[in-house]
Amino acid sequence: MITVLFVAFAAILVVSSLLVILHRNPLTSALFLVLAFCSLAAIYLLLHAEFIGLVQVVVYAGAIMVLFLFVIMYLNLGHDVESGVTLALRRGLGWLLGAVLVAEGALLITGRLAPGPATPQALTAAAAAAPGNTQQVGLLLYSRYLFPFEITSIILLVAMIGAIVIARGLREPAPAEAPAGSAPVTAAAPEEAPGEDA
Amino acid sequence: MIAFFQDPTVQIAFWGLVKIVVILFVMLGIVAYLTFFERKIAGHIQSRPGPNLVGPWGLFQPFADILKLFLKEEFIPARANKILFHIAPILAVTPALTSFAVVPIGPNFIVTDVNVGLLVFLAMSSLGVYALALAGWSSNNKYALLGGLRSAAQMISYELALGLSTIGVILLAGSLSLVDIVHAQSGTLPFGPLALPRWFVFTQPVAFVIFLICAFAETNRAPFDLPEGESELVGGFHTEYSSMKWAMFFLGEYMNMLTISSITVTLFLGGWNGPWLPESLQFLWFFGKLFALIFLFMWVRWTFPRLRYDQLMAFGWKVLLPIALLNVLATGAAVYWVGNR
Amino acid sequence: MIPLSWLLLLSAVLFCIGVVGVLVRRNAIVIFMSIELMLNASNLAFVAFSRHLNSLDGQVFVFFVMTVAAAEVAVGLAIIVNLFRLRETVFVDEINLLKG
Numbered sequence: 001m002i003t004v005l006f007v008a009f010a011a012i013l014v015v016s017s018l019l020v021i022l023h024r025n026p027l028t029s030a031l032f033l034v035l036a037f038c039s040l041a042a043i044y045l046l047l048h049a050e051f052i053g054l055v056q057v058v059v060y061a062g063a064i065m066v067l068f069l070f071v072i073m074y075l076n077l078g079h080d081v082e083s084g085v086t087l088a089l090r091r092g093l094g095w096l097l098g099a100v101l102v103a104e105g106a107l108l109i110t111g112r113l114a115p116g117p118a119t120p121q122a123l124t125a126a127a128a129a130a131p132g133n134t135q136q137v138g139l140l141l142y143s144r145y146l147f148p149f150e151i152t153s154i155i156l157l158v159a160m161i162g163a164i165v166i167a168r169g170l171r172e173p174a175p176a177e178a179p180a181g182s183a184p185v186t187a188a189a190p191e192e193a194p195g196e197d198a
Numbered sequence: 199m200i201a202f203f204q205d206p207t208v209q210i211a212f213w214g215l216v217k218i219v220v221i222l223f224v225m226l227g228i229v230a231y232l233t234f235f236e237r238k239i240a241g242h243i244q245s246r247p248g249p250n251l252v253g254p255w256g257l258f259q260p261f262a263d264i265l266k267l268f269l270k271e272e273f274i275p276a277r278a279n280k281i282l283f284h285i286a287p288i289l290a291v292t293p294a295l296t297s298f299a300v301v302p303i304g305p306n307f308i309v310t311d312v313n314v315g316l317l318v319f320l321a322m323s324s325l326g327v328y329a330l331a332l333a334g335w336s337s338n339n340k341y342a343l344l345g346g347l348r349s350a351a352q353m354i355s356y357e358l359a360l361g362l363s364t365i366g367v368i369l370l371a372g373s374l375s376l377v378d379i380v381h382a383q384s385g386t387l388p389f390g391p392l393a394l395p396r397w398f399v400f401t402q403p404v405a406f407v408i409f410l411i412c413a414f415a416e417t418n419r420a421p422f423d424l425p426e427g428e429s430e431l432v433g434g435f436h437t438e439y440s441s442m443k444w445a446m447f448f449l450g451e452y453m454n455m456l457t458i459s460s461i462t463v464t465l466f467l468g469g470w471n472g473p474w475l476p477e478s479l480q481f482l483w484f485f486g487k488l489f490a491l492i493f494l495f496m497w498v499r500w501t502f503p504r505l506r507y508d509q510l511m512a513f514g515w516k517v518l519l520p521i522a523l524l525n526v527l528a529t530g531a532a533v534y535w536v537g538n539r
Numbered sequence: 540m541i542p543l544s545w546l547l548l549l550s551a552v553l554f555c556i557g558v559v560g561v562l563v564r565r566n567a568i569v570i571f572m573s574i575e576l577m578l579n580a581s582n583l584a585f586v587a588f589s590r591h592l593n594s595l596d597g598q599v600f601v602f603f604v605m606t607v608a609a610a611e612v613a614v615g616l617a618i619i620v621n622l623f624r625l626r627e628t629v630f631v632d633e634i635n636l637l638k639g
Binding site for chain 1: 312318343351
Binding site for chain 1: 549571575608614616617
């Protein structure tokens with residue numbers, strides 16, 4: 001049952017992320033990316049990473065992709081127009097490189113890791129069965145990873161200030177800029193949410 | 199065949215399905231009548247009778263409304279993005295319905311008790327933005343677009359304070375499971391000569407007020423109904439919608455109100471906890487509190503004027519968010535020094 | 540139980556889709572989305588290993604990756620918005636002032 005669900009979500013994930021890079025309309029691309037993130041969250045749930053799975057939905061689908069949507073709507077981007085020889089060259093090269101990468105990865109994984117741990121060692125012990133892994137992730141976050149955690153919060157603070165300063169524009173402190181500036185400014189801080197969720 | 203039905207997984211799936219169907223129909227019925235109550239309450243507040251002609255006391259009004267909406271012409275504007283125009287109303291209803299899977303209605307009546315129930319609710323409410331933003335974008339109408347963008351900005355801003363205000367409750371209950379949170383609110387709290395119920399509204403009053411204000415903003419209800427402010431934006435994001443698609447947005451709004459009210463009841467008002475009733479009837483307490491809260495929603499809508507947009511943003515970011523953060527800090531300190539009881 | 544190799548293969552495919560997206564598209568926003576895809580591919584590998592090694596450290600790393608991704612998106616989109624205001628384009632091959 002879990003395998004069937006995994007294959008289904010993996011198929012949705014791959015198809016929708018292919019459509020992200022293939023579709024000409026950036027808005028449609030963004031929406032397919034939302035679908036990809038949601039199916040990735042479902043895969044996380046199948047892997048018993050409930051906290052990460054739902055944070056994935058809250059952060060990526062609920063905050064980051066809304067930001068993308070905002071910017072695409074604000075800039076009013078239509079379909080991409082592309083043409084020319086350099087384009088064909090770049091595209092051919094890109095797909096070739098991608099195919100080589102996939103082949104390489106498949107070779108590596110199937111050649112070296114296929115007979116690897118089919119079942120995890122001593123599962124059901126502490127990590128999987130205990131009172132929800134949220135608590136344990138939180139404990140780890142505030143004990144062994146306390147220092148990285150604090151650094152992340154500083155990164156978020158710096159990013160927040162940076163985004164506000166950059167998006168506000170260079171010269172005009174005038175209120176004329178307010179409606180334009182307000183979209184990125186208001187949207188700049190939801191990233192604080194994951195830091196507080198833990 | 200019988201062996202198939204005795205298989206435990208099949209049993210779980212079957213009873214899960216039964217619960218889902220029951221909750222779905224009960225909630226949709228409640229939503230249909232919420233529209234009726236809204237009009238009745240609005241009528242009484244404005245000293246007029248409200249709908250009273252269809253059936254006794256106007257009780258069949260919702261059915262008349264549904265029939266009318268079914269028979270209306272469906273209109274899609276020229277150069278609208280057709281696919282997104284169709285998807286947006288679906289997205290308006292689905293997240294609100296999904297959240298009900300984790301709401302504990304009675305001691306033994308919940309579709310599924312997951313250990314991250316509160317996060318499920320937050321995730322679903324964060325997906326609600328898409329419906330409004332996409333409806334605004336795909337309509338190819340400047341009023342709709344402005345309404346959609348406003349709603350997206352508003353929901354993102356208030357979601358933060360909403361999420362932060364629940365952290366106090368999580369700290370006190372020590373769990374993200376909504377069933378555990380309700381259990382943590384059983385019993386009484388000595389308060390001078392009185393004994394208050396141990397509901398989190400008494401131990402977390404600041405969080406409750408913040409959550410309630412954000413709930414108004416999240417459901418786009420007055421005084422925060424700027425996305426559809428008719429005096430400046432015509433109909434807001436659903437300007438171009440008609441017939442059943444418009445009805446879906448309407449349904450979504452009431453569904454959201456129902457969802458967020460039931461989460462408020464669960465988090466702050468003790469869920470199904472209450473005196474006098476036997477355990478099998480305690481779900482009546484849940485519904486009693488739920489309807490009281492929904493009445494508050496409607497009362498506020500017909501009493502307060504709409505905020506200005508800059509006031510709304512300033513209030514969310516400069517008032518609610520800092521207070522919510524301070525509340526987290528104070529609760530954390532209290533739990534550290536006093537313990538969470 | 541999902542075999543580890545499947546998960547890693549999925550992660551690799553996802554990463555390569557992201558790489559191809561960066562290489563073949565010229566819209567800065569789509570390139571940015573492809574970078575998000577690559578980050579998520581690494582997240583998937585982290586969660587897969589966390590499950591199969593029975594340790595939660597991988598999930599903590601996913602958490603960090605998410606916060607950094609969020610910060611990156613906020614700044615990056617601000618830059619793109621500013622760029623659009625200055626140059627009226629989001630196509631990376633038209634942004635060539637530094638090309639000399």
